[in-house]
Amino acid sequence: MVKTDPIEKFVPVKIALLTVSDTRSLDEDKSGDILEARVKDAGHILVAREILQDDRFAIVSTLNRWVADKSVDVVISTGGTGLTGRDVTVEAHRDVYEKEIDAFGAFFTLISMKKIGTSAIQSRATGGVAKGTFMFALPGSPSACKDAWDEILVNQLDIRHKPCNFVELLPRLDEHLRRK
Numbered sequence: 804m805v806k807t808d809p810i811e812k813f814v815p816v817k818i819a820l821l822t823v824s825d826t827r828s829l830d831e832d833k834s835g836d837i838l839e840a841r842v843k844d845a846g847h848i849l850v851a852r853e854i855l856q857d858d859r860f861a862i863v864s865t866l867n868r869w870v871a872d873k874s875v876d877v878v879i880s881t882g883g884t885g886l887t888g889r890d891v892t893v894e895a896h897r898d899v900y901e902k903e904i905d906a907f908g909a910f911f912t913l914i915s916m917k918k919i920g921t922s923a924i925q926s927r928a929t930g931g932v933a934k935g936t937f938m939f940a941l942p943g944s945p946s947a948c949k950d951a952w953d954e955i956l957v958n959q960l961d962i963r964h965k966p967c968n969f970v971e972l973l974p975r976l977d978e979h980l981r982r983k
Contacts, residue, residue: 811963814970816876818842819851819869823862823883823892824943829854834881834948841952847960850874857883862895870899870936876973877960878936882943884927893927896940900931914954935977937969
């Protein structure tokens with residue numbers, strides 16, 4: 804049974820937010836604004852926010868920089884997850900992942916199907932882990948960002964969410980890097 808533990812103390816996580824778009828600037832980044840507001844409203848800390856064009860190598864470089872930064876617990880990107888030739892965010896994330904969270908994309912698709920029906924098949928949301936950091940790639944539409952946050956991330960990034968959540972795993976994500 805899913806529940807919130809009223810005794811457990813909330814633990815804010817440090818989140819870096821990346822928007823991938825050839826057409827938007829930070830001033831016009833509606834999806835990024837939605838995610839930033841939700842991150843802060845939930846009590847988390849936004850440690851970085853950037854916008855990049857759909858360039859796989861630039862995206863990989865930024866993702867690698869953030870997962871190497873111990874002040875970043877979670878990376879969320881929005882945009883560039885479609886099926887066109889310019890959409891390379893999913894591939895960039897997978898270049899960085901050590902482990903993929905297979906159910907994240909499937910769960911996001913189930914949520915999307917309730918709103919957009921079979922069009923959800925074109926959505927390529929993904930999640931993974933690299934160097935002790937959780938990573939999530941979300942579609943660029945404001946609605947998709949709201950759905951991913953409100954239905955998945957707000958709970959999984961809250962240590963009070965039971966029976967399990969991503970926050971309680973954070974201290975153990977990089978244990979393979981500490982072994983000798």
